[in-house]
Amino acid sequence: MSRFSRHLPPLDTLIAFEAVVRTGSFTRAASELYLTQSAVSKQIKVLEEHLGAILFERRARGIALTTAGEGFNAIVEPMLESLLNNVLRLKSGHGSRNVSVICTHAVAQYWLFPRLLRFNEQHPELTVNIHASNEISESDIGNYDFGILYGHGHWSSLKASKLFDEAIYPIASVKRALPAVHSLSELQALPLIQLDASAWNCLDWQDWFGHQGLRYQAPANAVTFNQVNLVFDAVMQGMGVGLGWEFMARERIDNGLIRQVSAFVVHTGQADYLVHDKQALRSPAAQVFEAWLLALS
Numbered sequence: 001m002s003r004f005s006r007h008l009p010p011l012d013t014l015i016a017f018e019a020v021v022r023t024g025s026f027t028r029a030a031s032e033l034y035l036t037q038s039a040v041s042k043q044i045k046v047l048e049e050h051l052g053a054i055l056f057e058r059r060a061r062g063i064a065l066t067t068a069g070e071g072f073n074a075i076v077e078p079m080l081e082s083l084l085n086n087v088l089r090l091k092s093g094h095g096s097r098n099v100s101v102i103c104t105h106a107v108a109q110y111w112l113f114p115r116l117l118r119f120n121e122q123h124p125e126l127t128v129n130i131h132a133s134n135e136i137s138e139s140d141i142g143n144y145d146f147g148i149l150y151g152h153g154h155w156s157s158l159k160a161s162k163l164f165d166e167a168i169y170p171i172a173s174v175k176r177a178l179p180a181v182h183s184l185s186e187l188q189a190l191p192l193i194q195l196d197a198s199a200w201n202c203l204d205w206q207d208w209f210g211h212q213g214l215r216y217q218a219p220a221n222a223v224t225f226n227q228v229n230l231v232f233d234a235v236m237q238g239m240g241v242g243l244g245w246e247f248m249a250r251e252r253i254d255n256g257l258i259r260q261v262s263a264f265v266v267h268t269g270q271a272d273y274l275v276h277d278k279q280a281l282r283s284p285a286a287q288v289f290e291a292w293l294l295a296l297s
Contacts, residue, residue, distance in 0.1 A: 009046070009047050009050040009051065010046070012043060013043045013044070013046050013047035013050070014047070014076055014079075014080065015033070015080070016029065016033065016035075016040050016043040016044060016047070017043075017044060017047055017055065017072075017073075017076060018073075018076055018077060018080055019032055019033055019040075020040065020044065020056070020063070021065065021069075021073050021077075024062065024063070025062065025063070026040050026041055026044075026063070044056065051068075051072070053066075053068040053069075053072075054066050054068065054069075055068060055069035055072060056069055082142070082279060085142060085280075086279065086280060086281050096283050096285055097125055097126050097127060097285055098126070098127050098128075098129055098285065099126060099127070099128045099129070099145050099146070099283075099285050099286050099289045100128075100129045100130075100131065100144040100145045100146070101128060101129070101130050101131070101144060101145065101146045101147065101148065102130075102131045102132075102133060102136055102140060102141065102143075102144045102146075102147045102148075103130065103131075103132065103133075103136070103147065103148035104132065104133070104134050104136065104148070104150075105132045105133075105134055105227075105229055106228050106229050106232075106245070106248060107148050107247070107272060108130050108132040109132075109229060110229075110232070110247060110248040110251075111164075111247045111248070111272075112130065112148070113130075114251060115293065115296060116128055116130075119289070119292055119293075122292070123288060123289075123292070126285050126288065126289065128289060131144065134200070134227075136149060138155045138156075138157060138158060139157075141157075141158055141275055141276065141277055142157075142277045142280065145276065145280075145282060145283070145286040145289075146274055146275065146276050146286070146289070146290065147274075147275045147276070148163065148272055148273065148274055148275070149272070149273055149275050150166075150201065150270060150271070150272050150273075151270055151271075151273070152269075152270055152271075153271065153273050155275065157277060157278060157279075158275040158276065158277060158278060159275065159276055159277075159278050160273040160274070160275045161273060161274045161275075161290075161294055161297075162271050162272075162273055162297065163271070163272045163273060163274050163293070163294075163297045164246070164247050164271060164272055164297065165246075165267065165270075165271045166245065166246075166267070166268045166269075166270045166271055166272070167245070167246040167265055167266070167267050168203055168208060168243055168244065168245055168246070168265070168266045168268070169243075169244055169246075169249075169260050169261075169262070169264060169265040169266070170187060170190075170192075170241050170242070170243065170244065170260065170261035170262055170264070171235055171241070171242055171243075171244030171249050171253075171258050171259065171260060171261060172235060172238075172240070172241045172242070172258060172259060172261050173235060173236055173237070173238040173257070173258055173259075174256060174257060174258060174259050175238050176238040176240070176241075178190060178241070178261065181261055181262040182262075184209065184212055184214050184264065185214075187241075187261070187262055187264065188209070188214075188216060190240070190241045190261070191223075191239075191240035191241060192205055192218070192222065192240060192241050192242070193222075193223050193224075193225065193231050193234050193235065193239055193240045193241060193242040194218050194222045194223060194224040194225070195224070195225060195226075195228065195231050195242070195243060196224050196225065196226040198226075199226065200228075202228060203243065203266065203268070204243070205218060205243065206218070208243060208266055211266040211268075212264060212266070223239060223240065228243075228245065228248070229248075231243065232244070232248055232249075235258060236252070236257065236258065241261050244258070244260070247272070274290065274293060274294065276290075
């Protein structure tokens with residue numbers, strides 16, 4: 001006998017338990033499961049005997065979870081949801097030619113899109129769908145084949161593969177005339193476009209100079225934006241000097257549209273990672289995309 005069959009309760013008892021909790025009624029759960037109320041009650045009794053714990057309090061006006069029931073529900077509900085998602089993905093994935101990716105607007109626009117053009121040329125039979133959001137959490141990744149997350153690369157539920165390290169340096173349009181910069185004090189004297197990073201996990205000028213061991217206070221009348229891509233667009237328009245992330249700036253530097261204003265660079269030690277749920281069953285299309293993208297990194 002396997003350790004699962006020896007220690008885990010039958011799956012139908014877990015399904016019945018979830019239905020009773022969600023509907024708040026043995027009768028409604030029975031109707032949803034196309035069973036009799038007596039059959040659902042028997043499944044819950046089998047589950048309680050297997051666990052050696054009472055899961056529901058039977059009251060005159062209904063039922064309520066016991067403390068043990070609440071704790072068990074916190075485990076069962078996400079487990080069944082994860083199992084369902086993986087079964088549906090497996091059933092549809094092997095015939096699917098679609099791959100879904102969630103990432104920030106900046107990563108989508110400046111890093112992923114140019115690469116997708118090449119991917120589409122090499123794999124015209126596959127379609128990559130991108131969902132851009134600046135509010136991505138670890139729990140969101142399970143709804144997609146992949147995510148691109150920024151951080152140190154350690155997420156308990158995710159497998160992570162590094163795509164690119166974070167490097168940040170001052171940039172300006174080649175059309176913007178600026179004096180030569182040989183020191184940080186000379187850099188501070190330039191028209192610096194400010195980034196209000198209070199709502200984001202990224203560096204602003206104060207942080208950037210802090211990494212260089214220098215204090216900095218933005219002028220009261222400084223041009224300020226609250227999005228990295230808006231700062232980048234302002235730089236492209238020649239409004240001043242902005243912080244440039246390597247993954248955004250490199251292509252336009254190589255194309256002669258912008259330039260690195262000084263040799264000063266901050267390497268934060270963080271990076272962007274291609275991630276997916278450790279428990280997810282990836283389709284052949286997703287595996288092709290992953291192998292292709294990581295080969296570029």
